[in-house]
Amino acid sequence: MNKIKKISVIGSGYVGLIQGVGLAELGFEVVGIDIDETKVKALNKGECPLYEEGLEELLKKHVNKNLVFTTSYEPIKESEIIFLCVGTPQDKDGNADLRFLFSAVEKIKETIDKNDYKVIVIKSTVPVGTNRKVKELLKDYNVDVVSNPEFLREGIAVYDFFNPERIVLGFENLDNKKPIEIMKHVYKYFDEKGIPFIITNWETAELTKYASNAFLATKISFINELAKLSDKVKADIKTISYAMGLDKRIGNKFLNAGIGYGGSCFPKDVKALIKQFENNDIEPILIKATDIVNEEQIKWFFEKIKNYYGNLNGKTFAVLGLAFKPNTDDLRESRAIKLIDMLLENGAIVKGFDYVKKARKNATNLYKFDKSMAFYGYNIYILDDLYETVKDVDGIIVTVEYNEFNNENWEKISNLVKRKVIFDGRNILVPEKIKKFGFTYFGVGR
Ligand SMILES: NC(=O)c1ccc[n+]([C@@H]2O[C@H](COP(=O)([O-])OP(=O)(O)OC[C@H]3O[C@@H](n4cnc5c(N)ncnc54)[C@H](O)[C@@H]3O)[C@@H](O)[C@H]2O)c1
Numbered sequence: 336m337n338k339i340k341k342i343s344v345i346g347s348g349y350v351g352l353i354q355g356v357g358l359a360e361l362g363f364e365v366v367g368i369d370i371d372e373t374k375v376k377a378l379n380k381g382e383c384p385l386y387e388e389g390l391e392e393l394l395k396k397h398v399n400k401n402l403v404f405t406t407s408y409e410p411i412k413e414s415e416i417i418f419l420c421v422g423t424p425q426d427k428d429g430n431a432d433l434r435f436l437f438s439a440v441e442k443i444k445e446t447i448d449k450n451d452y453k454v455i456v457i458k459s460t461v462p463v464g465t466n467r468k469v470k471e472l473l474k475d476y477n478v479d480v481v482s483n484p485e486f487l488r489e490g491i492a493v494y495d496f497f498n499p500e501r502i503v504l505g506f507e508n509l510d511n512k513k514p515i516e517i518m519k520h521v522y523k524y525f526d527e528k529g530i531p532f533i534i535t536n537w538e539t540a541e542l543t544k545y546a547s548n549a550f551l552a553t554k555i556s557f558i559n560e561l562a563k564l565s566d567k568v569k570a571d572i573k574t575i576s577y578a579m580g581l582d583k584r585i586g587n588k589f590l591n592a593g594i595g596y597g598g599s600c601f602p603k604d605v606k607a608l609i610k611q612f613e614n615n616d617i618e619p620i621l622i623k624a625t626d627i628v629n630e631e632q633i634k635w636f637f638e639k640i641k642n643y644y645g646n647l648n649g650k651t652f653a654v655l656g657l658a659f660k661p662n663t664d665d666l667r668e669s670r671a672i673k674l675i676d677m678l679l680e681n682g683a684i685v686k687g688f689d690y691v692k693k694a695r696k697n698a699t700n701l702y703k704f705d706k707s708m709a710f711y712g713y714n715i716y717i718l719d720d721l722y723e724t725v726k727d728v729d730g731i732i733v734t735v736e737y738n739e740f741n742n743e744n745w746e747k748i749s750n751l752v753k754r755k756v757i758f759d760g761r762n763i764l765v766p767e768k769i770k771k772f773g774f775t776y777f778g779v780g781r
Protein backbone atom coordinates (compact mmCIF):
# COMPACT_ATOMS: atom_id res chain seq x y z
CA MET A 336 0.00 0.00 0.00
CA ASN A 337 1.21 3.52 -0.83
CA LYS A 338 2.19 5.63 2.13
CA ILE A 339 -0.63 7.94 3.10
CA LYS A 340 0.65 11.45 2.76
CA LYS A 341 -2.09 13.99 3.22
CA ILE A 342 -5.16 13.68 5.42
CA SER A 343 -7.98 16.21 5.33
CA VAL A 344 -10.03 16.83 8.45
CA ILE A 345 -13.30 18.65 7.82
CA GLY A 346 -14.54 20.66 10.80
CA SER A 347 -12.09 22.23 13.23
CA GLY A 348 -14.26 22.18 16.33
CA TYR A 349 -13.50 20.04 19.35
CA VAL A 350 -13.26 16.71 17.60
CA GLY A 351 -11.76 17.95 14.34
CA LEU A 352 -9.07 19.92 16.10
CA ILE A 353 -8.03 17.06 18.37
CA GLN A 354 -8.07 14.69 15.40
CA GLY A 355 -6.04 17.06 13.21
CA VAL A 356 -3.46 17.90 15.85
CA GLY A 357 -3.23 14.25 16.95
CA LEU A 358 -2.68 12.97 13.41
CA ALA A 359 -0.06 15.67 12.87
CA GLU A 360 1.74 14.53 16.02
CA LEU A 361 1.68 10.97 14.62
CA GLY A 362 3.57 12.28 11.60
CA PHE A 363 0.85 12.78 8.97
CA GLU A 364 0.50 15.86 6.84
CA VAL A 365 -2.87 17.29 7.82
CA VAL A 366 -5.15 19.94 6.37
CA GLY A 367 -7.93 21.19 8.63
CA ILE A 368 -10.93 22.59 6.74
CA ASP A 369 -13.57 24.74 8.41
CA ILE A 370 -16.18 27.18 7.12
CA ASP A 371 -15.47 29.57 10.01
CA GLU A 372 -12.93 32.04 8.64
CA THR A 373 -12.15 33.64 12.01
CA LYS A 374 -11.40 30.23 13.49
CA VAL A 375 -9.17 29.26 10.58
CA LYS A 376 -7.19 32.52 10.83
CA ALA A 377 -6.66 32.07 14.56
CA LEU A 378 -5.62 28.43 14.16
CA ASN A 379 -3.05 29.30 11.49
CA LYS A 380 -1.52 31.74 13.99
CA GLY A 381 -1.33 28.92 16.52
CA GLU A 382 -4.14 30.37 18.61
CA CYS A 383 -6.46 27.72 19.99
CA PRO A 384 -10.13 28.76 19.93
CA LEU A 385 -11.00 26.43 22.79
CA TYR A 386 -9.46 25.55 26.12
CA GLU A 387 -8.17 22.00 26.32
CA GLU A 388 -5.10 20.97 28.27
CA GLY A 389 -2.08 20.38 26.02
CA LEU A 390 -3.89 21.30 22.81
CA GLU A 391 -2.40 24.72 22.17
CA GLU A 392 1.15 23.40 22.68
CA LEU A 393 0.60 20.66 20.08
CA LEU A 394 -1.08 23.11 17.74
CA LYS A 395 1.86 25.51 17.95
CA LYS A 396 4.29 22.62 17.44
CA HIS A 397 2.72 21.52 14.14
CA VAL A 398 0.93 24.51 12.62
CA ASN A 399 2.41 25.66 9.34
CA LYS A 400 4.67 22.61 9.40
CA ASN A 401 2.65 19.45 8.83
CA LEU A 402 -0.66 21.05 9.83
CA VAL A 403 -2.48 23.89 8.06
CA PHE A 404 -6.01 25.23 8.21
CA THR A 405 -8.12 26.58 5.40
CA THR A 406 -11.69 27.38 4.42
CA SER A 407 -11.15 25.86 0.98
CA TYR A 408 -12.11 22.28 0.10
CA GLU A 409 -9.46 22.18 -2.65
CA PRO A 410 -6.89 20.29 -0.52
CA ILE A 411 -9.16 17.24 -0.35
CA LYS A 412 -8.18 16.56 -3.95
CA GLU A 413 -4.74 15.64 -2.64
CA SER A 414 -5.98 13.54 0.30
CA GLU A 415 -6.83 9.89 0.10
CA ILE A 416 -8.41 10.11 3.55
CA ILE A 417 -11.04 12.66 4.51
CA PHE A 418 -12.27 12.78 8.10
CA LEU A 419 -15.68 14.37 8.66
CA CYS A 420 -15.84 16.00 12.10
CA VAL A 421 -18.58 18.60 11.70
CA GLY A 422 -21.19 19.21 14.39
CA THR A 423 -24.41 17.17 14.57
CA PRO A 424 -26.43 19.25 17.04
CA GLN A 425 -30.01 18.67 18.11
CA ASP A 426 -32.79 19.89 15.85
CA LYS A 427 -36.04 21.32 17.21
CA ASP A 428 -37.62 17.85 17.49
CA GLY A 429 -34.68 16.18 19.21
CA ASN A 430 -33.25 14.48 16.13
CA ALA A 431 -29.61 14.87 15.16
CA ASP A 432 -29.40 17.78 12.74
CA LEU A 433 -27.34 16.53 9.80
CA ARG A 434 -27.31 19.73 7.78
CA PHE A 435 -23.61 20.42 8.40
CA LEU A 436 -22.70 16.87 7.51
CA PHE A 437 -24.66 16.80 4.27
CA SER A 438 -23.43 20.23 3.28
CA ALA A 439 -19.85 18.99 3.76
CA VAL A 440 -20.66 15.92 1.63
CA GLU A 441 -22.02 18.20 -1.11
CA LYS A 442 -18.78 20.20 -1.00
CA ILE A 443 -16.79 16.97 -1.31
CA LYS A 444 -18.88 16.01 -4.33
CA GLU A 445 -18.25 19.35 -5.99
CA THR A 446 -14.53 19.13 -5.38
CA ILE A 447 -13.25 15.62 -5.98
CA ASP A 448 -12.82 13.82 -9.25
CA LYS A 449 -15.27 10.93 -9.64
CA ASN A 450 -12.47 8.51 -10.40
CA ASP A 451 -10.05 9.48 -7.63
CA TYR A 452 -10.20 6.93 -4.82
CA LYS A 453 -11.03 8.40 -1.37
CA VAL A 454 -11.88 7.04 2.04
CA ILE A 455 -14.47 9.24 3.75
CA VAL A 456 -14.37 8.67 7.50
CA ILE A 457 -17.34 9.87 9.53
CA LYS A 458 -16.17 10.78 13.05
CA SER A 459 -19.20 12.91 13.87
CA THR A 460 -21.86 11.19 15.99
CA VAL A 461 -24.56 10.26 13.48
CA PRO A 462 -27.81 8.26 13.67
CA VAL A 463 -28.01 4.76 12.29
CA GLY A 464 -28.28 4.83 8.52
CA THR A 465 -26.26 8.01 7.99
CA ASN A 466 -23.14 6.31 6.59
CA ARG A 467 -25.41 4.47 4.16
CA LYS A 468 -27.00 7.78 3.11
CA VAL A 469 -23.60 9.39 2.60
CA LYS A 470 -22.51 6.48 0.40
CA GLU A 471 -25.75 6.80 -1.55
CA LEU A 472 -25.03 10.51 -2.12
CA LEU A 473 -21.58 9.55 -3.40
CA LYS A 474 -22.67 6.49 -5.37
CA ASP A 475 -21.12 7.71 -8.60
CA TYR A 476 -17.78 8.29 -6.94
CA ASN A 477 -14.88 5.96 -6.27
CA VAL A 478 -15.18 6.23 -2.48
CA ASP A 479 -15.45 4.01 0.56
CA VAL A 480 -17.32 5.39 3.57
CA VAL A 481 -16.15 4.41 7.05
CA SER A 482 -17.96 4.96 10.34
CA ASN A 483 -15.40 5.80 13.04
CA PRO A 484 -17.20 7.26 16.07
CA GLU A 485 -15.20 9.35 18.51
CA PHE A 486 -15.19 8.67 22.26
CA LEU A 487 -12.99 11.47 23.61
CA ARG A 488 -13.92 13.32 26.78
CA GLU A 489 -13.58 17.09 26.95
CA GLY A 490 -11.05 18.28 29.51
CA ILE A 491 -8.75 15.32 28.79
CA ALA A 492 -9.25 15.11 25.06
CA VAL A 493 -5.56 15.16 24.08
CA TYR A 494 -4.84 12.28 26.46
CA ASP A 495 -7.87 10.43 25.10
CA PHE A 496 -6.68 10.83 21.50
CA PHE A 497 -3.42 9.04 22.23
CA ASN A 498 -4.96 6.54 24.65
CA PRO A 499 -8.32 5.43 23.31
CA GLU A 500 -9.90 2.40 24.98
CA ARG A 501 -11.11 1.08 21.63
CA ILE A 502 -11.30 2.05 17.99
CA VAL A 503 -14.62 1.29 16.35
CA LEU A 504 -14.64 1.05 12.57
CA GLY A 505 -17.76 0.34 10.54
CA PHE A 506 -17.63 -0.64 6.87
CA GLU A 507 -20.11 -1.26 4.08
CA ASN A 508 -18.71 -4.63 3.20
CA LEU A 509 -16.21 -6.50 5.34
CA ASP A 510 -15.01 -8.47 2.32
CA ASN A 511 -13.69 -5.25 0.82
CA LYS A 512 -10.26 -5.21 2.48
CA LYS A 513 -9.00 -1.95 0.93
CA PRO A 514 -10.61 0.59 3.32
CA ILE A 515 -9.94 -1.73 6.28
CA GLU A 516 -6.23 -1.87 5.44
CA ILE A 517 -6.11 1.91 4.93
CA MET A 518 -7.74 2.61 8.31
CA LYS A 519 -5.40 0.14 10.01
CA HIS A 520 -2.50 2.00 8.44
CA VAL A 521 -3.78 5.40 9.60
CA TYR A 522 -4.25 4.00 13.11
CA LYS A 523 -1.07 1.89 13.09
CA TYR A 524 0.18 3.66 16.21
CA PHE A 525 -2.85 2.44 18.17
CA ASP A 526 -2.73 -1.05 16.66
CA GLU A 527 0.89 -1.38 17.81
CA LYS A 528 -0.11 -0.21 21.29
CA GLY A 529 -2.56 -3.11 21.48
CA ILE A 530 -5.70 -0.94 21.51
CA PRO A 531 -8.67 -3.15 20.55
CA PHE A 532 -10.10 -2.53 17.07
CA ILE A 533 -13.76 -3.35 16.53
CA ILE A 534 -14.25 -3.96 12.83
CA THR A 535 -17.93 -4.18 12.03
CA ASN A 536 -20.70 -2.91 9.78
CA TRP A 537 -21.86 0.71 9.54
CA GLU A 538 -25.00 0.30 11.62
CA THR A 539 -23.24 -1.43 14.52
CA ALA A 540 -20.54 1.23 14.64
CA GLU A 541 -23.06 4.06 14.53
CA LEU A 542 -25.19 2.55 17.27
CA THR A 543 -22.19 1.68 19.49
CA LYS A 544 -21.53 5.39 19.92
CA TYR A 545 -25.10 6.18 21.01
CA ALA A 546 -25.22 3.06 23.19
CA SER A 547 -22.05 4.09 25.07
CA ASN A 548 -23.22 7.64 25.73
CA ALA A 549 -26.74 6.59 26.67
CA PHE A 550 -25.45 3.93 29.05
CA LEU A 551 -23.20 6.40 30.89
CA ALA A 552 -26.03 8.94 30.98
CA THR A 553 -28.32 6.24 32.39
CA LYS A 554 -25.85 5.47 35.18
CA ILE A 555 -25.91 9.16 36.11
CA SER A 556 -29.71 9.39 35.98
CA PHE A 557 -30.00 6.19 38.02
CA ILE A 558 -27.89 7.58 40.84
CA ASN A 559 -29.57 10.99 40.59
CA GLU A 560 -33.00 9.43 41.00
CA LEU A 561 -31.78 7.47 44.00
CA ALA A 562 -30.29 10.66 45.44
CA LYS A 563 -33.76 12.19 45.67
CA LEU A 564 -34.93 9.32 47.84
CA SER A 565 -31.71 9.43 49.89
CA ASP A 566 -32.35 13.11 50.52
CA LYS A 567 -35.80 12.40 51.91
CA VAL A 568 -34.89 9.42 54.09
CA LYS A 569 -31.53 10.78 55.31
CA ALA A 570 -29.41 8.16 53.58
CA ASP A 571 -26.05 9.18 52.12
CA ILE A 572 -25.83 8.77 48.33
CA LYS A 573 -22.04 9.14 48.33
CA THR A 574 -21.67 6.13 50.60
CA ILE A 575 -24.21 4.23 48.52
CA SER A 576 -22.28 5.00 45.29
CA TYR A 577 -19.03 3.99 46.90
CA ALA A 578 -20.43 0.72 48.22
CA MET A 579 -22.12 -0.05 44.89
CA GLY A 580 -18.97 0.76 42.95
CA LEU A 581 -16.88 -1.74 44.90
CA ASP A 582 -18.86 -4.43 43.13
CA LYS A 583 -16.72 -4.79 40.01
CA ARG A 584 -19.80 -5.66 37.97
CA ILE A 585 -21.14 -2.18 38.71
CA GLY A 586 -17.92 -0.14 38.90
CA ASN A 587 -17.54 3.25 40.56
CA LYS A 588 -17.44 5.45 37.44
CA PHE A 589 -20.32 7.75 36.48
CA LEU A 590 -22.13 7.16 39.73
CA ASN A 591 -21.68 10.65 41.16
CA ALA A 592 -25.02 12.20 41.98
CA GLY A 593 -25.43 15.86 41.24
CA ILE A 594 -27.44 18.34 39.22
CA GLY A 595 -27.42 16.18 36.10
CA TYR A 596 -25.32 15.68 33.02
CA GLY A 597 -24.65 18.48 30.54
CA GLY A 598 -22.26 19.08 27.70
CA SER A 599 -22.31 18.89 23.94
CA CYS A 600 -22.94 15.14 23.81
CA PHE A 601 -25.01 13.34 26.47
CA PRO A 602 -28.13 15.54 26.34
CA LYS A 603 -28.35 15.63 22.55
CA ASP A 604 -27.23 12.05 21.96
CA VAL A 605 -29.74 10.61 24.44
CA LYS A 606 -32.49 12.61 22.73
CA ALA A 607 -31.32 11.55 19.27
CA LEU A 608 -31.30 7.90 20.35
CA ILE A 609 -34.88 8.24 21.61
CA LYS A 610 -35.83 9.57 18.19
CA GLN A 611 -34.10 6.65 16.46
CA PHE A 612 -36.22 4.22 18.50
CA GLU A 613 -39.38 6.16 17.74
CA ASN A 614 -38.55 6.39 14.05
CA ASN A 615 -38.36 2.59 14.12
CA ASP A 616 -41.69 2.28 15.99
CA ILE A 617 -40.12 1.08 19.25
CA GLU A 618 -40.92 2.74 22.57
CA PRO A 619 -37.59 3.59 24.28
CA ILE A 620 -38.78 3.22 27.88
CA LEU A 621 -35.46 3.21 29.74
CA ILE A 622 -33.64 5.82 27.67
CA LYS A 623 -36.61 8.17 27.81
CA ALA A 624 -36.52 7.88 31.59
CA THR A 625 -32.81 8.75 31.57
CA ASP A 626 -33.62 11.96 29.73
CA ILE A 627 -36.60 12.85 31.92
CA VAL A 628 -34.66 12.27 35.16
CA ASN A 629 -31.89 14.53 33.87
CA GLU A 630 -34.26 17.35 32.90
CA GLU A 631 -35.95 17.10 36.30
CA GLN A 632 -32.78 16.95 38.39
CA ILE A 633 -31.81 20.59 37.97
CA LYS A 634 -35.39 21.70 38.69
CA TRP A 635 -35.43 19.56 41.84
CA PHE A 636 -32.18 21.15 43.02
CA PHE A 637 -33.46 24.63 42.25
CA GLU A 638 -36.62 23.95 44.28
CA LYS A 639 -34.41 22.94 47.18
CA ILE A 640 -32.72 26.34 47.06
CA LYS A 641 -36.02 28.16 46.63
CA ASN A 642 -37.64 26.34 49.52
CA TYR A 643 -34.81 27.32 51.81
CA TYR A 644 -35.04 31.05 51.10
CA GLY A 645 -38.77 31.30 50.42
CA ASN A 646 -38.31 34.17 48.02
CA LEU A 647 -35.25 34.58 45.82
CA ASN A 648 -36.05 38.11 44.67
CA GLY A 649 -33.07 40.37 45.43
CA LYS A 650 -31.00 37.56 47.01
CA THR A 651 -27.40 37.27 45.81
CA PHE A 652 -25.74 33.96 44.99
CA ALA A 653 -22.20 32.90 44.17
CA VAL A 654 -22.31 30.21 41.51
CA LEU A 655 -19.04 28.30 41.53
CA GLY A 656 -18.55 26.68 38.13
CA LEU A 657 -19.88 27.81 34.75
CA ALA A 658 -18.89 25.14 32.22
CA PHE A 659 -20.56 21.72 31.96
CA LYS A 660 -17.67 19.97 33.72
CA PRO A 661 -14.18 20.76 35.06
CA ASN A 662 -11.22 21.84 32.91
CA THR A 663 -13.22 23.03 29.94
CA ASP A 664 -14.58 26.34 28.68
CA ASP A 665 -17.54 24.60 27.05
CA LEU A 666 -20.90 26.00 28.18
CA ARG A 667 -23.03 23.79 25.91
CA GLU A 668 -25.95 22.40 27.96
CA SER A 669 -24.11 23.42 31.12
CA ARG A 670 -26.22 22.75 34.20
CA ALA A 671 -24.60 25.80 35.82
CA ILE A 672 -25.99 28.06 33.08
CA LYS A 673 -29.42 26.42 33.40
CA LEU A 674 -29.38 27.06 37.15
CA ILE A 675 -28.19 30.65 36.71
CA ASP A 676 -31.08 31.26 34.30
CA MET A 677 -33.57 29.94 36.86
CA LEU A 678 -32.07 32.13 39.58
CA LEU A 679 -32.21 35.21 37.34
CA GLU A 680 -35.77 34.46 36.26
CA ASN A 681 -36.69 34.45 39.95
CA GLY A 682 -35.16 37.87 40.54
CA ALA A 683 -31.90 36.76 42.14
CA ILE A 684 -28.54 38.41 41.53
CA VAL A 685 -25.80 36.05 40.41
CA LYS A 686 -22.04 36.26 40.78
CA GLY A 687 -20.42 33.56 38.66
CA PHE A 688 -16.95 32.05 38.76
CA ASP A 689 -15.05 29.25 37.00
CA TYR A 690 -11.39 28.28 37.31
CA VAL A 691 -11.06 28.26 33.50
CA LYS A 692 -10.57 31.83 32.27
CA LYS A 693 -12.14 31.09 28.88
CA ALA A 694 -15.23 29.65 30.54
CA ARG A 695 -15.61 33.01 32.34
CA LYS A 696 -15.12 34.83 29.05
CA ASN A 697 -17.69 32.65 27.29
CA ALA A 698 -20.21 33.21 30.09
CA THR A 699 -19.61 36.98 29.98
CA ASN A 700 -20.24 36.94 26.24
CA LEU A 701 -23.33 34.78 26.65
CA TYR A 702 -25.05 37.18 29.03
CA LYS A 703 -23.78 40.34 27.38
CA PHE A 704 -24.18 39.60 23.71
CA ASP A 705 -26.54 36.67 23.19
CA LYS A 706 -29.87 38.32 22.42
CA SER A 707 -31.96 35.80 24.31
CA MET A 708 -29.80 36.16 27.42
CA ALA A 709 -28.88 39.85 27.30
CA PHE A 710 -32.08 40.69 29.12
CA TYR A 711 -30.60 39.19 32.28
CA GLY A 712 -27.25 40.91 31.82
CA TYR A 713 -28.00 43.44 34.51
CA ASN A 714 -28.14 40.95 37.34
CA ILE A 715 -25.22 38.72 36.52
CA TYR A 716 -21.56 39.39 37.17
CA ILE A 717 -18.81 37.03 36.07
CA LEU A 718 -15.76 37.52 38.26
CA ASP A 719 -12.13 36.45 37.96
CA ASP A 720 -11.59 35.87 41.66
CA LEU A 721 -13.38 33.29 43.79
CA TYR A 722 -13.16 35.40 46.95
CA GLU A 723 -14.66 38.43 45.17
CA THR A 724 -17.42 36.12 43.95
CA VAL A 725 -18.47 34.96 47.42
CA LYS A 726 -18.35 38.44 48.93
CA ASP A 727 -21.68 39.50 50.51
CA VAL A 728 -23.69 36.62 49.06
CA ASP A 729 -26.77 35.01 50.60
CA GLY A 730 -25.62 31.59 49.46
CA ILE A 731 -22.91 29.69 47.62
CA ILE A 732 -23.93 27.18 44.95
CA VAL A 733 -21.40 24.66 43.64
CA THR A 734 -22.24 23.63 40.07
CA VAL A 735 -19.05 22.02 38.70
CA GLU A 736 -17.20 19.13 40.32
CA TYR A 737 -13.85 20.83 41.01
CA ASN A 738 -12.01 19.15 43.88
CA GLU A 739 -10.00 22.37 44.11
CA PHE A 740 -12.91 24.03 45.92
CA ASN A 741 -11.93 22.02 49.02
CA ASN A 742 -8.48 23.62 49.05
CA GLU A 743 -9.81 27.18 49.13
CA ASN A 744 -9.56 29.21 52.33
CA TRP A 745 -12.96 28.47 53.86
CA GLU A 746 -12.25 30.57 56.93
CA LYS A 747 -11.73 33.58 54.66
CA ILE A 748 -14.85 32.64 52.67
CA SER A 749 -16.91 32.39 55.86
CA ASN A 750 -15.87 35.97 56.74
CA LEU A 751 -16.76 37.29 53.28
CA VAL A 752 -20.28 35.91 52.76
CA LYS A 753 -23.43 37.57 54.08
CA ARG A 754 -25.08 34.23 54.96
CA LYS A 755 -23.20 31.00 55.55
CA VAL A 756 -25.24 28.67 53.37
CA ILE A 757 -23.90 26.23 50.76
CA PHE A 758 -25.74 24.21 48.13
CA ASP A 759 -23.29 21.69 46.76
CA GLY A 760 -24.77 20.56 43.46
CA ARG A 761 -21.93 18.14 42.79
CA ASN A 762 -21.35 16.64 46.27
CA ILE A 763 -17.73 17.64 45.87
CA LEU A 764 -17.13 19.49 49.14
CA VAL A 765 -16.15 17.78 52.38
CA PRO A 766 -19.09 18.89 54.56
CA GLU A 767 -17.28 18.32 57.88
CA LYS A 768 -14.58 20.79 56.81
CA ILE A 769 -17.04 23.46 55.68
CA LYS A 770 -19.40 23.10 58.63
CA LYS A 771 -16.49 23.90 60.99
CA PHE A 772 -16.69 27.47 59.72
CA GLY A 773 -20.36 27.76 60.55
CA PHE A 774 -21.84 26.92 57.16
CA THR A 775 -25.18 25.20 56.71
CA TYR A 776 -24.52 22.55 54.06
CA PHE A 777 -26.96 21.05 51.54
CA GLY A 778 -25.76 18.42 49.10
CA VAL A 779 -27.56 16.12 46.68
CA GLY A 780 -28.87 13.08 48.52
CA ARG A 781 -26.55 13.37 51.51
N1 LIG B 1 -17.16 17.54 21.71
C1 LIG B 1 -16.95 16.31 22.08
O1 LIG B 1 -16.48 16.05 23.18
C2 LIG B 1 -17.29 15.16 21.17
C3 LIG B 1 -16.80 13.89 21.47
C4 LIG B 1 -17.14 12.82 20.64
C5 LIG B 1 -17.92 13.01 19.52
N2 LIG B 1 -18.40 14.26 19.26
C6 LIG B 1 -19.18 14.44 18.03
O2 LIG B 1 -18.31 14.99 17.03
C7 LIG B 1 -19.00 15.93 16.20
C8 LIG B 1 -18.35 17.28 16.27
O3 LIG B 1 -18.48 17.77 17.58
P1 LIG B 1 -17.69 19.07 18.07
O4 LIG B 1 -17.95 19.21 19.51
O5 LIG B 1 -16.29 19.00 17.57
O6 LIG B 1 -18.47 20.19 17.26
P2 LIG B 1 -18.11 21.74 17.13
O7 LIG B 1 -19.40 22.44 17.01
O8 LIG B 1 -17.14 22.12 18.21
O9 LIG B 1 -17.31 21.83 15.75
C9 LIG B 1 -17.87 21.64 14.50
C10 LIG B 1 -17.05 22.44 13.50
O10 LIG B 1 -17.49 22.12 12.19
C11 LIG B 1 -17.47 23.30 11.41
N3 LIG B 1 -18.33 23.10 10.22
C12 LIG B 1 -19.69 23.08 10.15
N4 LIG B 1 -20.09 22.83 8.89
C13 LIG B 1 -18.97 22.69 8.14
C14 LIG B 1 -18.72 22.39 6.78
N5 LIG B 1 -19.71 22.18 5.91
N6 LIG B 1 -17.44 22.32 6.36
C15 LIG B 1 -16.41 22.52 7.21
N7 LIG B 1 -16.59 22.78 8.52
C16 LIG B 1 -17.85 22.86 8.98
C17 LIG B 1 -17.93 24.38 12.35
O11 LIG B 1 -17.56 25.67 11.91
C18 LIG B 1 -17.20 23.95 13.63
O12 LIG B 1 -15.93 24.55 13.75
C19 LIG B 1 -20.45 15.88 16.69
O13 LIG B 1 -21.14 14.93 15.94
C20 LIG B 1 -20.33 15.42 18.12
O14 LIG B 1 -21.49 14.78 18.58
C21 LIG B 1 -18.09 15.33 20.04
Ligand SMILES: O=c1ccn([C@@H]2O[C@H](COP(=O)(O)OP(=O)(O)O[C@H]3O[C@H](CO)[C@@H](O)[C@H](O)[C@H]3O)[C@@H](O)[C@H]2O)c(=O)[nH]1
Nearest residue numbers: 485486487488489589590591593595596597598600659660
Ligand atom coordinates in the same frame (compact mmCIF):
# COMPACT_ATOMS: atom_id res chain seq x y z
O1 LIG C 1 -20.68 10.56 37.74
C1 LIG C 1 -20.86 11.49 36.95
C2 LIG C 1 -20.09 11.70 35.79
C3 LIG C 1 -20.39 12.77 34.95
N1 LIG C 1 -21.41 13.62 35.25
C4 LIG C 1 -21.74 14.74 34.33
O2 LIG C 1 -21.89 14.20 33.03
C5 LIG C 1 -21.58 15.17 32.04
C6 LIG C 1 -20.71 14.59 30.97
O3 LIG C 1 -19.45 14.25 31.49
P1 LIG C 1 -18.31 13.53 30.63
O4 LIG C 1 -18.83 12.27 30.08
O5 LIG C 1 -17.09 13.45 31.46
O6 LIG C 1 -18.06 14.62 29.48
P2 LIG C 1 -18.02 14.68 27.91
O7 LIG C 1 -16.76 15.37 27.56
O8 LIG C 1 -19.33 15.22 27.44
O9 LIG C 1 -17.86 13.17 27.35
C7 LIG C 1 -18.95 12.32 27.00
O10 LIG C 1 -19.46 12.63 25.72
C8 LIG C 1 -18.48 12.55 24.64
C9 LIG C 1 -19.15 13.01 23.37
O11 LIG C 1 -19.91 12.04 22.77
C10 LIG C 1 -17.97 11.12 24.56
O12 LIG C 1 -17.02 11.02 23.50
C11 LIG C 1 -17.35 10.72 25.91
O13 LIG C 1 -16.91 9.37 25.85
C12 LIG C 1 -18.41 10.89 26.99
O14 LIG C 1 -17.86 10.60 28.28
C13 LIG C 1 -20.96 16.35 32.80
O15 LIG C 1 -21.90 17.38 32.91
C14 LIG C 1 -20.64 15.79 34.17
O16 LIG C 1 -20.74 16.75 35.18
C15 LIG C 1 -22.18 13.42 36.40
O17 LIG C 1 -23.12 14.17 36.68
N2 LIG C 1 -21.88 12.36 37.22
